[in-house]
Amino acid sequence: MIGSDPREPSSKGYKLLQVLVLALFCLVLLRLWHLQVLQGEEYVDKARQNLMRERSIYPLRGAIRARNGEILAENKPAYALGLVREDCNNIEAALSRVSDWTGISLQKLEKRYNKGKSQVDPFKPIILVQSLPFSQLARIETRLMSWAGLQIISRPKRHYPQTPVFSHVLGYVAQANQQELRNHPQVQSGDNIGKRGLEQALDNRLRGEKGREILEVDAQGRVLKERVIARPESGETVRLTIDADLQRFIWREMDKQAGAVVVMRPHNGNVLALVSKPGYDGNAFVEGISEQKWHKLLSNRRDPLRNRAVQSTYPPGSVFKLVIASAALSRKAVPLDKQLHCPGFYRLGNRVFHCWKEEGHGDVALKEAIKQSCDVYFYKLGEKLGIDAISQYARSNGFHQETGILLPDENQGLIPGREWKKRHIGRSWQGGDTLNTAIGQGYTLVTPIQMARYVAALLNGGYLLRPNLLARKEPKQRGRLPLSGEELNFLLRSMRATVEEPHGTAWRLRTRDAVIGGKTGTAQVIKLKDKFLDQETEVIPYKYRDHAWMVSYGIKGQKKYVVAALIEHGGHGSSAAGPLVKSIYDYLFH
Amino acid sequence: MPFLDRRTLSQFNWSLLFLLLLLAGLGILNLYSAGTLRVDKGVTTSFYYQKQIFWFAIGLSAIPVIIIFNYRHLKEIVWPLYSVTIALLAYVLVFGTSISGAKRWVDLGPISFQPTELAKVSVILLIAALLSRISGPVGWKGLGGILGIVAIPVVLIFLQPDLGSGLNILMLVGGMLLFKGISKRVFLTCLVGLPLLAPGAWFMLLDYQKERILTFLHPHMDPLGAGYNTIQSQIAVGSGQVWGKGFLEGTQSQLRFLPAKHTDFAFSVFGEEWGFVGCIFLLALFCLFLYQLVVVAGTSKDAFGSYIVCGVFFYFFWQVLINIGMVLGLMPIVGIPLPFFSYGGSSTLINCILLGLVFSISMRRYIFTQK
Numbered sequence: 001m002i003g004s005d006p007r008e009p010s011s012k013g014y015k016l017l018q019v020l021v022l023a024l025f026c027l028v029l030l031r032l033w034h035l036q037v038l039q040g041e042e043y044v045d046k047a048r049q050n051l052m053r054e055r056s057i058y059p060l061r062g063a064i065r066a067r068n069g070e071i072l073a074e075n076k077p078a079y080a081l082g083l084v085r086e087d088c089n090n091i092e093a094a095l096s097r098v099s100d101w102t103g104i105s106l107q108k109l110e111k112r113y114n115k116g117k118s119q120v121d122p123f124k125p126i127i128l129v130q131s132l133p134f135s136q137l138a139r140i141e142t143r144l145m146s147w148a149g150l151q152i153i154s155r156p157k158r159h160y161p162q163t164p165v166f167s168h169v170l171g172y173v174a175q176a177n178q179q180e181l182r183n184h185p186q187v188q189s190g191d192n193i194g195k196r197g198l199e200q201a202l203d204n205r206l207r208g209e210k211g212r213e214i215l216e217v218d219a220q221g222r223v224l225k226e227r228v229i230a231r232p233e234s235g236e237t238v239r240l241t242i243d244a245d246l247q248r249f250i251w252r253e254m255d256k257q258a259g260a261v262v263v264m265r266p267h268n269g270n271v272l273a274l275v276s277k278p279g280y281d282g283n284a285f286v287e288g289i290s291e292q293k294w295h296k297l298l299s300n301r302r303d304p305l306r307n308r309a310v311q312s313t314y315p316p317g318s319v320f321k322l323v324i325a326s327a328a329l330s331r332k333a334v335p336l337d338k339q340l341h342c343p344g345f346y347r348l349g350n351r352v353f354h355c356w357k358e359e360g361h362g363d364v365a366l367k368e369a370i371k372q373s374c375d376v377y378f379y380k381l382g383e384k385l386g387i388d389a390i391s392q393y394a395r396s397n398g399f400h401q402e403t404g405i406l407l408p409d410e411n412q413g414l415i416p417g418r419e420w421k422k423r424h425i426g427r428s429w430q431g432g433d434t435l436n437t438a439i440g441q442g443y444t445l446v447t448p449i450q451m452a453r454y455v456a457a458l459l460n461g462g463y464l465l466r467p468n469l470l471a472r473k474e475p476k477q478r479g480r481l482p483l484s485g486e487e488l489n490f491l492l493r494s495m496r497a498t499v500e501e502p503h504g505t506a507w508r509l510r511t512r513d514a515v516i517g518g519k520t521g522t523a524q525v526i527k528l529k530d531k532f533l534d535q536e537t538e539v540i541p542y543k544y545r546d547h548a549w550m551v552s553y554g555i556k557g558q559k560k561y562v563v564a565a566l567i568e569h570g571g572h573g574s575s576a577a578g579p580l581v582k583s584i585y586d587y588l589f590h
Numbered sequence: 591m592p593f594l595d596r597r598t599l600s601q602f603n604w605s606l607l608f609l610l611l612l613l614a615g616l617g618i619l620n621l622y623s624a625g626t627l628r629v630d631k632g633v634t635t636s637f638y639y640q641k642q643i644f645w646f647a648i649g650l651s652a653i654p655v656i657i658i659f660n661y662r663h664l665k666e667i668v669w670p671l672y673s674v675t676i677a678l679l680a681y682v683l684v685f686g687t688s689i690s691g692a693k694r695w696v697d698l699g700p701i702s703f704q705p706t707e708l709a710k711v712s713v714i715l716l717i718a719a720l721l722s723r724i725s726g727p728v729g730w731k732g733l734g735g736i737l738g739i740v741a742i743p744v745v746l747i748f749l750q751p752d753l754g755s756g757l758n759i760l761m762l763v764g765g766m767l768l769f770k771g772i773s774k775r776v777f778l779t780c781l782v783g784l785p786l787l788a789p790g791a792w793f794m795l796l797d798y799q800k801e802r803i804l805t806f807l808h809p810h811m812d813p814l815g816a817g818y819n820t821i822q823s824q825i826a827v828g829s830g831q832v833w834g835k836g837f838l839e840g841t842q843s844q845l846r847f848l849p850a851k852h853t854d855f856a857f858s859v860f861g862e863e864w865g866f867v868g869c870i871f872l873l874a875l876f877c878l879f880l881y882q883l884v885v886v887a888g889t890s891k892d893a894f895g896s897y898i899v900c901g902v903f904f905y906f907f908w909q910v911l912i913n914i915g916m917v918l919g920l921m922p923i924v925g926i927p928l929p930f931f932s933y934g935g936s937s938t939l940i941n942c943i944l945l946g947l948v949f950s951i952s953m954r955r956y957i958f959t960q961k
Contacts, residue, residue, distance in 0.1 A: 013768075013771065014887070016768060020907060021877050021881055021884065021907070024876075024911050025874070028915075028918070029870060032827070032861070032870065032873070032918070035824060035861075035918060035919075036827060036828055037831070040829065040831035040866075043824070043828025043829040043831075044829040046828075046829065047826070047841055047842055050841075051841050
């Protein structure tokens, strides 16, 4: 049987096998040529991208210190939990695991993830948890290995140890929004950026520069090697002119009142205290403020997010008489000893304008008019100067313009004029408008920082300086009052008389061991209804009460200060703001 | 009676042995690299290459044993062998040990064993025996009979499910039929008819098998999902460029981007590290090896031997073609290993056993003239 079968397979069969081998060789050779020789470089790039990831190293944001070195804004280590979606093969499972670990609801995590998906590169982490508590950190870190794509990212977290006392000076950092991301190409989605206050104004200096490291990873996203290719550069540390103790003292003294206080050195414009009440907790924003808290802040009628010292404007009331007086001086509109009669009212056409003192001041000259804040004298002065002169003069004295203080969204205030009224109110300027402007009511609006700077200029020889917050910075002049030394002295003497002499409205500032000058003001919130007329402040509902102004200077030896205070709905300037300013001088000169 | 005389011994096919050792050596070297992973700053090597050496050693020592027996006696046991195979395949479906979802293993205490590999040997032998009895081109009757015989083990293998091995058996039988010669009418009918069957076959595929075919057609549809294997293996081979990245330097494989790199994708590790030049060298080795089989088939003095070698040829040919084609993105991903390169004890052993048969046939090509 064996070997009996004939040689069956035809020679065609062998040909077939040979052709197949040759075909195999050619086919594979061509494909290899295509892949390795023609497209080789392309694939080398792909292989490199596969295993190289770039990661940012977060820099330390520059600290902010008070003038004595006390830390106002610092960094604390924090650990965020991120998810690199290209490395994660089961997003759903990873998210629900993170939810188990942290107690954050799955819904919330999914929301964060979906939001991040549209903003973050596929190979960069989407931040799921901004800051892991230490109690969770260790536990999560040990379990991370089995969850490809999840990673802990160390990045410094901003902390404000002195919030809310410094909240309006410092502002805060929070996650950058779409617009900020567009404006700052160095900031990546999920990064914090300075919002409000110095954090915003100095963001470029404080931010520092991110470092970069190259990670060699495997297919699960596990990091095998790290190589730093650019070290992070810490942001600049900033020292302020703010006296932390003084700031705290004023904060405490203001108690529950809303308002603003600015303490400034007249010769260089350095701001020693800038308090705005109420404030807010800057730390609440750092890790993303809850919607509930945010709405509470926004809907708070006392508007804690507003920096009243630079962003709020108020009618200046009688403190504006200083500006009118100096306009009269510089234009020689009235001789210093020229007395004008105040019967308690002033008639213009068929309208009657009252002095605050119903029975009138009698015959008063300029100094007395300032000291007693005689409205009728200033009605007359205003009429004589005319609105064009007043408007032009006030604007050249630093009103209706920003002071240039290093805080964002400064309000420039408003000095009305004929043209302004035409354009914005749609009616022509009336004689009564001029009278109202002359006593600081009507349309005129100023900020506390503008008032402080104005008084500082009276003291330093007429220089309008930029209010300065940064230590070791040369004063910068932004204008000059057109007054001689004699005229400046006259105004200062008048302010001093307002404090020291009988019938002076700022008598509450009187003190034995220092020279104090001041001017009170009462800014009308609304035209008082008849029923509130003559009633004591305490009886009038809060929101109808007038704002109280007190601008002042104090000199003791070489020490010179300007203090400007505004108490919202405080009632009369002297009674509401007086004791506060007095306590500040006591503190400064103790 | 002496199983081997000096004459037979002198006809030993040294070039085939040389090619076998060279391929196996390269395969083991490549496995050493494929098993190496970079972890932190060091490197860990898994023991795949050692196990492969062990199995290859067993396979090599089996070759002389097979050579001693005259392959012609196998003709008498082809049916019992076939029956045992069917029994084992059925057994494994019911009682087999499941590894990653597929029941393929018979547990024999210390070692486990895949009846699928046995099926490859027994089908080759049975079909070779049947073909050698048919004279002239295969007609409808012969084709029907052979397909019926092959269908039973193939269906059992498909059920495991092991698409790759089943296809390999079907295709090697197809190759043997072509080698034998099919009548023109049958051939033309099949040429037209088989494509019509394709849609039917599609519905019999499992979801993951369909997905593989779809991702072959559009690998970039889901680059981190189903298309991942194809893309990553092409990146590995392509980035090897002309000269390769060097032994143990392949970033794709060392960093775990390559899937199944010690089994189905071993060639992409080789391609990455040795480049175009190394690949051409390896390809040439495989082709020389296959050509040696063609030579043995052609010089065999009986049809049975000739058909056996033909079966072995197609067994290797399809594996090389499909595996390399799959690694290079020319074919959908099917679990078919690259002979000598892919890690696997059973397949290494079966490769050696089949080559043992080839050696045996090659040595006895002059036996008739002696008679």
